Structure formats: C-alpha cells, structure tokens
Amino acid sequence: MYNDYKDRADFLAIYIREAHPQDEWQMKSNVDQGVCYPQPHTLAQRVAIAEDFSKRFSFPLPLGIDDMRDTADHMYGGWPERIYILDENRKIVYQGGLGPFGFHPEEAQAWLSKRFPATQPAD
Amino acid sequence: MKKLRWILIAIIAVLALAYGTLSYFMGGPRDVYGFLRYALPQWHKGPLRVGDTAPDFQVYSLDGQETFRLHDRMGSRPMVLIFGSYT
Numbered sequence: 001m002y003n004d005y006k007d008r009a010d011f012l013a014i015y016i017r018e019a020h021p022q023d024e025w026q027m028k029s030n031v032d033q034g035v036c037y038p039q040p041h042t043l044a045q046r047v048a049i050a051e052d053f054s055k056r057f058s059f060p061l062p063l064g065i066d067d068m069r070d071t072a073d074h075m076y077g078g079w080p081e082r083i084y085i086l087d088e089n090r091k092i093v094y095q096g097g098l099g100p101f102g103f104h105p106e107e108a109q110a111w112l113s114k115r116f117p118a119t120q121p122a123d
Numbered sequence: 124m125k126k127l128r129w130i131l132i133a134i135i136a137v138l139a140l141a142y143g144t145l146s147y148f149m150g151g152p153r154d155v156y157g158f159l160r161y162a163l164p165q166w167h168k169g170p171l172r173v174g175d176t177a178p179d180f181q182v183y184s185l186d187g188q189e190t191f192r193l194h195d196r197m198g199s200r201p202m203v204l205i206f207g208s209y210t
Contacts, residue, residue, distance in 0.1 A: 025157025077169020
C-alpha cells in the first residue's frame with residue numbers, strides 16, 4: 001500500500017505501547033520469531049525497541065514514537081494496531097477496526113484506490 | 124442455603140466452561156489469562172469516529188531526539204496513520 005500510494009498520500013506510522021511484551025501477554029509466535037521485549041517504561045526503552053523493529057524490517061514508512069503517557073494511542077484508540085485515513089481537511093475519512101481481528105489494511109487500500117482511481121491508457 | 128450452594132456451583136461451572144472454550148479458541152489457558160489481564164483493560168475504541176476532525180498530537184522521532192506534530196506533517200494530501208508495535 002505504501003509503495004503504491006506514497007506519491008499521492010502521506011503515511012505515518014505511530015509506534016505505541018507493546019501489544020505482547022515478555023512481562024505481560026507474550027505470544028508463542030513472539031518467542032518463535034525472537035521478538036522478546038518487556039513493556040518499556042521509559043522513552044529510551046521504547047525508542048530502542050522501535051529502532052530494532054525499523055532495522056529488522058528496513059521499515060520504509062515515516063515513524064513517530066508515542067510518548068510514555070501513550071497520548072496518541074489514547075486519543076485514537078490505536079492499541080494494539082489500527083489504521084486511520086485523514087483527508088486534506090484533517091477529517092477522519094476511514095477508521096479501521098481494532099486489531100488484530102479488525103485490522104484490515106485492504107480496507108484502507110480500497111479507500112485509496114477509490115480516491116485515486118488508476119487512469120486507463122487511451123486505446 | 125442448599126439452593127445458594129447449587130447456584131454457586133452452577134456459576135463456577137459456567138465460568139469454567141467459558142474459560143475452557145476460550146482456551147480452546149485462543150491457544151491455551153495462558154492466552155486467555157493474558158487477554159483478560161492485559162489486553163481487555165486497554166482494548167478500547169477511543170472517542171473518534173469517521174467525520175470527526177483528527178486531533179493533533181506530538182510524537183518523537185525514531186531516535187527519540189526530536190519531536191514533531193501530526194498536523195505539521197499534513198499538507199494537501201490524505202494522511203494514512205498506522206498505529207502498532209513490534210510485539
């Protein structure tokens with residue numbers, strides 16, 4: 001989605017409170033994939049995990065890290081994962097469901113596809 | 124008193140059945156506990172809805188050294204916001 005629309009829309013990933021840290025609800029899949037971190041309690045700890053994530057996946061999206069009061073998360077109900085689309089007037093035009101079951105990037109992609117229909121070459 | 128005891132047993136049985144069913148679908152009793160203890164209390168939709176004006180907020184850069192605001196990153200194009208974490 002980012003690669004398809006980065007020339008027509010802005011993207012910003014907001015790094016928030018961990019969903020499955022070691023000291024809370026750690027999933028088996030986290031252990032299997034070597035993604036084992038305790039819930040950070042300082043900004044430096046959260047930054048360190050976000051940097052590991054960014055490096056491991058060569059994460060291409062611009063990324064902002066939420067403060068330790070989880071301000072952005074609480075404002076947008078972002079935990080554990082969620083997608084929003086804001087239009088040029090700063091209005092919310094797409095609000096995804098709460099992850100994991102409500103997290104559907106294809107819905108956001110469908111919105112972008114409708115907003116930026118592919119132009120067909122003339123015959 | 125006897126009736127109360129049976130009611131209590133019935134409640135415990137229903138809770139045990141619910142816990143067992145959730146365990147089956149969620150991968151184990153540890154995951155049910157984790158969900159109930161850690162996820163449910165913070166799993167909230169938030170106050171925003173489609174059509175609302177997106178509130179501004181401040182976040183830190185990837186290295187944690189600088190801050191920037193959402194609205195400062197918004198221009199004349201739609202903005203896709205993706206919330207998440209590594210784990």
